[in-house]
Amino acid sequence: MDLILILEQTLNGVQLGMLLFLLTAGLTLVFGIMDLVNLAHGSLYMMGAYFFATFTRLTGSFLLGAVLALVATLILGIVVEIVALRRLYARDHLDHVLGTFGLILFFNEAARLVWGPAGMSIPLPPYLARAIEILPGVPYSAYKASIIVVGLAVAGFLYWLVGRTRIGMLIRAGASNREMVGALGVNIRLLFTLVFGLGAALAGLAGVMDAPIRTVQIGMGENILILAFVVVVIGGIGSIRGAFVASILVGLIDVMGRAFLPELLKLFMTPIAASTAAPAISSMLIYVAMAGVLVFRPEGLFPARGG
């Protein structure tokens, strides 16, 4: 087969994986530390994308718009935490699901009211819209390459933050024993709010970076949220390392399946049957992978310690 095509699709898979990682890192942090199932995480991603669309139009600058959108999502996340989610920490998971389901409905409708039902697209600036040569003779979209770079940078940052800093120490301590950390005089409420804000900003970053590739529209956060859930289940809840590995795994499986499965099926099926079956089967692949992981490791690939 065409080696360049394979290389390109691998990079696409890693790129999707990086977006998933940004989304999942926040989800798994919030779950691991606050024990909160946040369905509205996808809404924060959507709001990030909408903020980005608005701010780039207002400022006329791609980068400035992105930074402003990140700050806006961070603030939105903190407000949501203080107004609503803080009251849910002590409740059970079903309450989390229902309450944050309510938030999704609210945000979708709010986005419809503010930005209208039509989707928005964000044009890339010329320096990102071109292709760069990653290997001699192998061109690749500069923007997608930049997503991979940003994703790796965030992964490195989180590794440093959680593993090497005082805040990270508190985060890890909070994950294994909340009451004890509180009893030692740490302002646990503030810590939770900060962690939630961080998760929201990461979701916003994913939304910002995904926005130019797909259309900004209502409900865009929901499908990717479910992919993020699959990642969390595969990687193990509460584990950032697991989220990173599982994100890339899911990204690769999804992209490669869509790209190569039709060709693969044609080897032993009629072309018509292959082209009907391929979309259905390739969209099932990641769920099959999840089921496979569950059968052998019900706690995920990297179960978080403690908790």
Place this chain on the structure above:
Amino acid sequence: MKSLDARGWTALALILLLVAVPPLARTFDQNFYLLLFTRVVIMTTAAISLNLILGYGGMVSFGHAMYVGIGAYAVGISSFHGLNDGWAQMALAMAVAAVAALAIGAMSLRTKGVYFIMITLAFAQMIYFVAVGLSRYGGDDGLTVKRRSDFGLFGLKDPAVLYYVALAVMLAALWLSWRMVNSRFGLVLRGAKSNDRRMAAIGFATYRYRLAGFVVAGTMCAVAGVLLANFSDFVSPATMHWTRSGDLIVMVVLGGMGSLFGPLFGTVAFLLLEEVLSGITEAWQIIFGPLLLALVLYARGGIDGLLAKRTERGDG
């Protein structure tokens, strides 16, 4: 037999009202209400089935709309191929739903808590994408049901007949869930909800009981799907979109989890609220979302809980 309490009276009144809907609708020439209440009755059956596992079994399945979809597609696909026999369609729907529930339950019940929520959601999403990928049967756009199911003795063409069939199914589901919950099986299920380890320690294979409950609930829910496809003359993947599963959970919790009539109260309240709010503003979900949050925060027992409180106060 003890006398009826507030919730018993409410349930009785509600059921009598439901029985009277078709003649009332005809008298006042309000066909709209017949259609609205057909939807209520069908969705109540689905909510009753979810309540079995969610309310009594403590299994937060976030993929229950999938079984509605399976039932609906059983009708859609078989009628597409010219099979309109209602009994055969019903058997097909229930069999496919039972197999799906067995496979999904066997895998997801190995996990607990939030994993279970996410996994049931993910599997339902998988089936959703399979339906989207069925380009022969309309794919994303869905499929029109050209002829409604024919049950030999009766067809479902007449809206009033469809309504009474749906109501009979709903009452049967209520009776079945009452019998199940109070049987030995139901006691084990409820025991496993409150303390799984203890139930296991006194010798019950709780996993098997859970799985059986999961399969029964899925199969029951598929019947609602069969009726829904006949009601709307249309099936599409949207029937099993994950937000529909969320709606079902809302219905059960709004009515009161783990109570016999909770799903009935909840579904009536949910669909009427949707009707009223969407009459006020097109953006009704902007009100409904925060309302849901308030329900979670302040009215945990749902409608059934409010009625029960009233009774206690009356007694004391």
